[in-house]
Amino acid sequence: MARVLVLGAGVLGLTVANSLRLLGHEVQIISEQEMSDAAAQRDPKFASAFPAASIIPHTVDTEDLKQLVSGSDKIFEVLADMQSTGVRLQRHFELSENASPVPEYARLLRGFQIHESGSDTVPIRRSGATSVHGVSFNCFFCNMPRYGPWLDKLRGGLEVAVERRHLTVSTLRRIKAEVIVNCLGAGASSVFAELSPGISVRGILLLCDYDAPNAPPQSYNYTPDYSVYPGSDGEPADVYFYPREGQCILGGTRQRGTVAHDTGQFIPDQPLQGELTSVFGVSVPKPIIDLNRELVRQLTGVELGPPTKVLIGLRHMDVDPQTGKGKVTIAPRQVPDGPPVIDCFGFGGAGVTLSWGAAARVVAAVEELMTGRADRTPAECTDEISDRLTTYLRKEKK
Numbered sequence: 001m002a003r004v005l006v007l008g009a010g011v012l013g014l015t016v017a018n019s020l021r022l023l024g025h026e027v028q029i030i031s032e033q034e035m036s037d038a039a040a041q042r043d044p045k046f047a048s049a050f051p052a053a054s055i056i057p058h059t060v061d062t063e064d065l066k067q068l069v070s071g072s073d074k075i076f077e078v079l080a081d082m083q084s085t086g087v088r089l090q091r092h093f094e095l096s097e098n099a100s101p102v103p104e105y106a107r108l109l110r111g112f113q114i115h116e117s118g119s120d121t122v123p124i125r126r127s128g129a130t131s132v133h134g135v136s137f138n139c140f141f142c143n144m145p146r147y148g149p150w151l152d153k154l155r156g157g158l159e160v161a162v163e164r165r166h167l168t169v170s171t172l173r174r175i176k177a178e179v180i181v182n183c184l185g186a187g188a189s190s191v192f193a194e195l196s197p198g199i200s201v202r203g204i205l206l207l208c209d210y211d212a213p214n215a216p217p218q219s220y221n222y223t224p225d226y227s228v229y230p231g232s233d234g235e236p237a238d239v240y241f242y243p244r245e246g247q248c249i250l251g252g253t254r255q256r257g258t259v260a261h262d263t264g265q266f267i268p269d270q271p272l273q274g275e276l277t278s279v280f281g282v283s284v285p286k287p288i289i290d291l292n293r294e295l296v297r298q299l300t301g302v303e304l305g306p307p308t309k310v311l312i313g314l315r316h317m318d319v320d321p322q323t324g325k326g327k328v329t330i331a332p333r334q335v336p337d338g339p340p341v342i343d344c345f346g347f348g349g350a351g352v353t354l355s356w357g358a359a360a361r362v363v364a365a366v367e368e369l370m371t372g373r374a375d376r377t378p379a380e381c382t383d384e385i386s387d388r389l390t391t392y393l394r395k396e397k398k
Contacts, residue, residue, distance in 0.1 A: 001025045002370045005175060007191070008183035009034045009162055010048030012351045012358065014151045016181055016344060019359035020366065021158040022388040023381070029155075029162045030175070032187075035148045044266065045186050045259065048148070050203065050313025052242050052249050053352040054092065054219060055140040057105045059201075059254075059317070060326040060350045064361070064378075068328070069108045071357030071382040076140040078390055082397075086146025090217035093123060095134035097225050098236060102135055109137035124295045126224050141219065142352055143244050157396065167191045173338050179366050180341045186259065186316035188345050192335070198318040201348060202255040202266050204284055207309040210248035215300045217243055222295055229287040232256070232270040237285070239292050241299070247308070250292045253285065254349075259314065266314060282310045317348030326350070330361045332369055340369055360385060 001024050006017045009031035021027045033039065033046050041049050055076055057069060079087040094106065095115065106112055115122050117131035125132045155162070165171065169191060172180060182188055189197040223229075223238040231237035232255050242249045257268035276283045293304050320327040326348030332340050342365050344358055360381040367381075368374045 002178045002366050003176065004028075004179045004181060004366060005030060005172075005177035006181045006183060007031070007167060008185065008187070010046065010183065010185065010351070011035075011051070011148070011151065012048075012185070012344060012347070012355050013183035014155055015355040016183055016359045016362050017160050018151070018154050018158055019356070019363055019385050021160050022385055022392065023363055025366065027160050028177075029160060030165050030167060031162060032164065032166055034162060035152060044202070044312050044314045045264070047185060047313055047315050047351065050205065050311050051142070051144055051349075051352045052205065052240070052251065053142045053144055053147070054242060055142065055353045056092065056109070057350045057353050058221075059315075059348045060328050060346075060354070061320060061323045062328040065105065066108055067378055068354040068357035068361070069105065071360045071378060072354055073109075073140070074382055074386050075356035075389065078386055078393070080140060082393060084146070085150045086143035088141055088143070088217060089138055090141050090219060091136060092139045092218070093134065093136045093220040093222075095122065095124065095132050095220065096223040096236075096238075097126070097129045097132055098223065099133075106135045106137055109139050111136075111138040113137065124220060124222060124298045126222070126228070126291060126294065129224065141217070141242060145244070147352075157392070169193075177339055179369055180339055181362055181366075182341055182343045182345060185345050185347075185351070186314065188343070192341070195343070196318060197258070198316055198346065199256050200259050200266060200314040201317055202253060202257060202268065203251065203313050203315060203349070204253045204282065204288070205311040205313070206250040206279065206284065206288060206307040207247050207311065208250060208304045208307050209246065210243055210302060210304065211246065212243065212300050212302045215243075215302070218299060219243065220295065220299065222291070224287065224291060229285060229291065230273040232268065232273055237287075239287055239295070241292055241296055243300075248296070248304070250288055250307070252288065256317075279307050280310050282312065284310070315347075315349040315351075316345065318346040328354070328358075330358055330365070332365050342366065342369075356385070357382065
């Protein structure tokens with residue numbers, strides 16, 4: 001078994017470390033922040049503090065998307081059987097007022113259905129919209145106030161230590177490990193200068209009180225006409241709704257830009273478009289509030305009150321110039337005077353969504369580096385992670 005050093009203690013870092021440990025590897029995490037830190041909860045660059053988090057790969061494109069989705073889906077199915085994890089299965093609608101092709105990822109998810117404009121299966125519609133159509137499916141949802149602490153509790157139960165340390169290349173060279181796994185996200189290029197800094201995507205989320213004990217858990221992404229909600233990229237933007245326990249999440253923005261190295265401030269490529277309103281001193285597109293209120297009322301019968309909190313997070317993304325989507329990197333490389341590094345980043349908002357599938361890919365890569373042979377596929381690694389996690393959870397339950 002290998003001695004593996006995982007860099008980063010966000011959702012992806014914890015998932016990779018836990019998966020490696022479940023399969024018997026010796027694992028240590030080094031990170032400057034953890035999800036439980038109060039400072040991390042206020043740091044937009046610590047993306048794991050801000051996911052919604054729906055298990056839908058909206059923002060990324062990769063040749064192995066099917067494996068990443070199916071691998072994660074298998075583990076989330078195990079976790080959904082335990083209330084303590086905060087994982088559940090719910091119906092999700094992706095609807096638009098403008099014609100658009102069916103996204104490929106939707107066909108990978110459970111209970112996939114196409115909704116034609118004018119059909120009585122379309123549950124929500126903006127007043128004034130002439131047509132609404134799209135898809136729906138059953139997807140997993142992680143209630144992050146539960147899932148994040150559970151993931152860290154699993155780490156503790158598996159005896160994976162976290163060392164708090166400022167990371168530099170020289171620091172890594174002094175640490176004994178056979179393999180390093182880079183799950184640093186936006187911070188990767190500050191440690192490995194050869195990596196592209198990529199871009200940052202600024203997301204604004206609103207929390208509202210939400211009490212609907214008799215309503216089934218449902219969520220949506222709804223894209224109105226451009227005149228109603230123009231995006232900063234020149235395309236129509238979407239609003240979305242996810243219920244949690246006693247509250248709901250309203251979104252959203254996907255404002256691309258960069259983070260200044262000297263100040264750490266986000267510099268947008270384009271300003272927010274359309275009519276804005278101030279929520280706790282933050283400029284927020286009005287449709288996130290007004291349109292969501294109308295749609296939530298239709299879907300659940302609940303009248304939402306004013307927002308109770310604003311969350312602002314930055315997601316790291318390497319953009320594929322051909323697709324314009326996030327480019328996921330999960331690949332080993334050699335570094336001078338050090339052990340091989342497996343980069344695992346660039347998920348652009350799909351880090352929770354693809355975390356377990358990505359961890360299986362990392363496990364397979366670690367084993368190949370250690371033996372020189374590709375003895376197991378990521379799918380086979382997923383199967384063993386699932387079996388061992390199920391066994392561990394049964395013992396914990398007793």
